[in-house]
Amino acid sequence: MAKLEVVAETGTDSVWRQLRASAEAASREEPQLGSQMNAVILSHDDLAGALSFQIARKLADGEMSAMSVREVCLSAFKADATMVEAAEADLQAVAERDPAIRNLLQPFLYFKGFQALQGWRVAHWLWGQGRETLAFHFQSRISELFQLDIHPAAQLGKGLFLDHGTGIVIGETAVVGDDVSMLHNVTLGGTGAERGDRHPKIGKGVLLGAGAKVLGNIHVGDYAKVASGSVVLKDVPSGCTVAGVPARLVNCPTNAEPARTMDHTLAEVVYDFVI
Template identity: 80%
Template sequence: MAKLEIVPQQPDLWSQLRVAAEDAAREEPRLASQLNAVVLAHDDLAGALSFQIARKLGDAELGAMTVREVALSAFAADPGVVAAAEADLRAVQERDPAIRTLLQPFMYFKGFQALQAWRVAHWLWGQDRDTLAFHFQSRISELFQLDIHPAAKIGSGVFIDHGTGIVIGETAVVGDEVSMLHAVTLGGTGAERGDRHPKIGRGVLLGAGAKVLGNIVIGDYAKVASGSVVLKPVPAGCTVAGVPARVVACPTDAAPARTMDHTLADIAYDYVI
């Protein structure tokens, strides 16, 4: 579950993104210079993504040029970082009915942007550059209102929808193909140290406002209903709901993170807090 499984790069994604940017620049000339600087001036996704991260996170303390150099260093040292970003962008395309082209999440969706900036912070953490990793974490939190510890482990093909209020703790693990909505917390249960945060399996769907607390496993392809507080492990393929959460359906649909189906079985509505 902790292993990062990278989906091989699909060569047409960058072409699709460029075409979308070209179309948007023609349709909205006032944004043409922005689209050119962020997308069209670059040769590949790594170049554009490094520029996007830099223009968002750069500030008076750590300028955009320096941020971009750090991001490019991460991408060059670990090509899996860019491959994961591509899988994340594909995930948004497949799962978010609100988007029209790949340009929208790349340019304007903070869930996607925060996750890619976090991937650079996580690379820094792995290089024992903790202080700079924490700087990235702080800027991500200030800009996007997501607080993800740089030591956490997050797989590829992850979809963060809206993103506001998401908190992911230091020892949390998020598997491949997970989808989560705003205000999700993957936290601890107190001031204990060590391995203290949740382990989220592959293809899990975490509804808006879900709180998963403690070093517990949420099994592959499980579903956590919106607003639930999960304090115990969840079997693979099952749905939990409520405060505290209990199993209300087992099995659930085969790939809840892909279908984004937040509906519950009738038995869930018999649960009174």
């Protein structure tokens, strides 16, 4: 199957057309999956319908049927159309940043980082409606199924790429800006048992490498880069790269948009001071 060519045209309608075309092609190439393609994608009129079905078939359990989960999702999408727009931006982010992707069908059906993020968006909407118990139920199911734990009260932007997804933990008062990329085992956590505003604030376009731990109510500036395995305990200036335990500045400024380029390399010159 050919590598996906990301088209210049954007928007939910464009993503929906690409997704349907990929599902139709998959049905022809793998007839055994034809019923799945039809049920999840081809039988629906728009991205919201297909997305609600996909979330429901994943998160349904003995407490909530797939029909009940889907009703919640559709209510959320109807009340806040920006949720579907965010899902479209997340799909585009995967298409632009993941060199392994072949088409939009992959993240939509099979990538748990994308699927967990869309389930979280519904949980976050429930939290905003004061339906905290159901929001926690969604969080629990997402954690059990996908091995990602994102508190429903956290604030996450759009155009996010959660690569692999396994082990990502994002705390209650964390904020993540638009166009951020993070790999597996990233933690946006607190530093103890304190209450209140206690989690990191991640700026726009930040790249968080695998296993990075950003702890406490600190700020990582726009377009900064946190190297894999780093432990960040202090603010990171915009456009800078940090690495190590504890994290140290290793490059300022770094490349312009690290989350988009997914460039995990480090500068050869090391500035020997702790941030």
